[in-house]
Amino acid sequence: MPHEGSLLQATVIFLLAVVLLVPLAQRVNLGAVPGYLLVGVLIGPSVLGLINNSENVSRLSEMGVVLLLFVIGLELSPRKLWMMRRLLFGVGLIQVVLTGAIFAAMAFYLFAQTLQASIVLGLALALSSTAFGLQILAERKELGRPHGRMAVAILLFQDIAAIPLIAVIPLLGSVDPDQAQGGELRQLLTVLGGIGAIIVGGRFLMRPVFGWAVIPGLRELSTATALLCVLGTAWVMEHVGVSMALGAFLAGLLMAESPFRHELESQIEPFKGLLLGLFFVGVGMTADLRLLFGAPWVVLGLTLLLVVLKLPLLFGLGRLTEGLNRADAIRLGVVLASGGEFAFVVFKLALGHRLLDQQVHDLLVLVITLSMAMVPLLMIALSPLMREAPAVSGGPQAPPDISDEPKVVIAGMGRMGRVIARMLQARGISLVALDTSVQALDQQGASGRLPVYYGDPTRPDILHAAKVDTAQLVIVTTDDPQINLETVRTITRLYPGVKVIARAHDRQEALKLMDAGARPIRETFHSSLEMTRRALLMLGESEDQANAWTRSYQKQDEDQLTHRHRNEGTDDTRPKPDTDAPAEK
Template sequence: MPHEGNLLQAAVVFLLAAVLTVPLAKRLQLGAVLGYLLAGVLIGPAVLGLIDNPQSVMHISELGVVLLLFIIGLELSPRRLWVMRKSVFGVGLAQVLLTGSVIGVLAYYTFGQPLNSAVVLGLGLALSSTAFGLQSLAERKELTSPHGRLAFAILLFQDIAAIPLIAMVPLLAGVDHSTSTAENLDHGLRVLGSIAVVVVGGRYLLRPVFRIVAKANLPEVSTATALLVVMGTAWLMDEVGVSMALGAFLAGLLLADSEYRHELEAQIEPFKGLLLGLFFMSVGMGANISLLFSAPATVLGLTLLLIALKLPLLYLVGRMAGGLNRLSAVRLGIVLAAGGEFAFVVFKIGRDHGLFDTRLYDMQVLTITLSMALTPLLLLMCARLVKNRVEPIAVPPHLREIDSDTPRVVIAGMGRMGQIVARILRAQKISFVALDTSVETIELSRSFGGVPVFYGDPMRPEILSAAKVGQAEFFVIATNDPETNIKTAALVRKLYPHVKIIARARNRQHVHRLMDLGTEAVRETYYSSLEMSRRTLVGLGLSQSQADSRIERFKHHDEQVLETQHAIYDDAAKVMQTAQQARADLARLFDADQIEEQSGKG
């Protein structure tokens, strides 16, 4: 048991290393994951030696992956998993078998490994890092992109496939012949029993527990309950020899439709971030850096070989089985080309059972670690090369074909604002067509019953033509990206000058730029802010009519100020001067209203 002082010292070392290296890596656009890996290498036994026993940290840090899989499960309802079944069990299986076969054959024939070792090497290196891949996609906001969704499906299958692979290693090593059929059956029954406990518990027991905890209104108990669910499930699965991460994923999946989903996610998120960082640091600490100096050509050669084998195979799977375009398939390959955390577990069991010697094991661990370190650099390079290219997205044909009668209104963007506009128009029986570039948003909108929403980029003239914008009376721009709104407004104004445009604006500056285009701009939080102010004034003692009068006065005054500032909005000093003058004028107007009300009472 480590001394209390040593624990405190280790905690300080970990936190200091993360605080120093991660922001630097982010600043250099290398990503947080590479920062954690570098921090681990620096404080590990190979460099500064501040932490001399990385293995003691590894088990705790694995909880980061466990919490990550739980949150993924929370965000993926069973209905959505069923929709993804072809991607998970079709594309995922194809990737593991194809990559595992190619690497295994190479290990057997080229590197002279025994057949059993070659099988473990092939399948182990076919796995990619769930934590690393999803973190990289999340950092770049690509989780909902076509390659992001397919990467998630493949990683999910790999996590499932890791369970039989881990169980298979001792059998391949030839040390489990003494295990009786009865014992194997007993183990299988225990696994099924544990999964049944998680399924039944998640479905029928957890909701009442969370209801009781929520009524107690104690945040710390709520946090403890959330952690208990995750860690309890992970421990139960670990006890019967199943992946802890998969157990946590199953628990999250069962709670995905729960009304406490968002609360659970909020409670777990901070712990997930810290422990995931600790996981990557422990990977960095476990790397035998001395091999990099004693045999640099071998280590770098194996790392590049791993990426050079996996990337084209992933590209092929993405194109042939996943239906991705070229650019998305390349991105999929880059995200998943590195080795994965389950490979560390598989190879460690292989070493313990005599499939690999210590040097080969260290070489594998270092190769996987370096492949992880290269991934952010490859992603950065890919982003630079395709910065100005527009990526077409694989979309089902029925979403692309815009078939509608002549609409009176065309809506661009079916997010929160666009959906409300669509609902009101529909209730008024006013014909409209809606466009969006998110397949998930389109499918969700259509699931509410025949909403005429189609896949299409409103910044492309042929899409506007297909949507019959020229025959519409109004074009409503409701996307949440200000630049997209401005560019769309400019294109519609140029192609269809007779159509009235109403556009969503982020702030006053965007209002001015939209006004330049002859567009009626609506600030996205303006009217809700006025309503909040009105209710606050009433709550503070003003009568309903007084509050209404103040809000109307403010609206009228603000519109005048906006009109005045429009002529000078590109001059910051003049805008500031008019804003200060406007504040003083508004205060005087409110004072005059108050005096008038008091004299009226008198």
């Protein structure tokens, strides 16, 4: 019972501190990540000592990084990687190699670290915080700016580079000399076997398993299946002696082209956010403030060295490779100047495999924690330079839009939705389609290349995963009038700037959809007009006469519908006269 009480007490303390301090950190423009770090420092053993068992917190918080890597893998579809190839594998590679080489050389020559430890230190310090950087860019609405697109590409390459770095640390660590011969080869074969099992299982088992799980329509079963996919692959990787993060990343990568991608992302996102926040709290708890008070100039000097070396290097890359103006290049440098969350993972693994000693590990964790706290202060200090009017760039053309965000989202892939999707795709318009029928997904997978994903369009998390917030248009075409109405209401409430066209069964449904903010298209009205036009032609009318008559009738009917909507609304208790209704159901 004491254990249960202490666990409950620790949970209450954690949640209370997060609720109080993270919003406060955001109000003073520090951001959520420094807020989580501050929570960890305050409640940890270095300050108040409210939670002393940081090891249990650290173990649970690793799941946040695991889920983050899974979501990153989901975002890496082959098409997106190909679109980003120059920024991703060009600028991103240059940044990691150049920054890593500088820090590795300093660790080897100035701080007398071993060659293996220097390589690990250099590459880990070259990484920046994906969670922190993307949050800052999103808050400032700069993800679509040239420096924002460049920052996303660099962060994405850093995340990819962290995977082999995490995987190779056990091979670089200390081994027993008596078992050295043949041991490394055996370990390598074990790792390759684990990766092969994940690839085969992900290729042939994940989709059938997820398809089986969503058939009953139970959301909690879908959540359990999503967590099983992530944690199961993470467990396999840990079992063969490699980081759990590698397994999660591979699972996400394998599901990137799956029709259940959006469903997976929407189910994982809440767990990822909470556990990633717990990860940063755990990092703050492990920060040893005695080092800061005992050797303040060493700690602050290393923190400044980290930021001062990364910021100008990123500034130069932005100016030289992509022709960013000075203000945007400074923004790029500031956003990516701190250390990253994967450095914490790398350092912990390096400590466990005796590449680093405890004192160096604690010093590096504190330096990266302080560098994250320094970035918001840098943004405030350099804000006059970053507000500078953008200069006309005579350098290379700004990087192209690297996102795979759709222009159109289609909800419902029945007969109507399929025709619309094929016509738009034939015009080269990027789109994403959602449907809750597994059979429809299987048909599309077998017959064409339409990007159809499993997802309930009435759920806000699914709409977010489908990137409705960046789409120009949403077309709602499901067979269920109530689902159409709920979908329109959700979209217009969450994304009022997005245009919506919705399928209506009759005039009453059309009026309700108009109330909800959509442009209704009555499913039988236009076919009735076309049948009437052809009937007139067969009865001897000329083409011009038939076309003019149908256009006139269509305009009159639409005007009457608009008039009823403005003056009568959708009160279902009022009489429903049929005098102005067209020949439709």
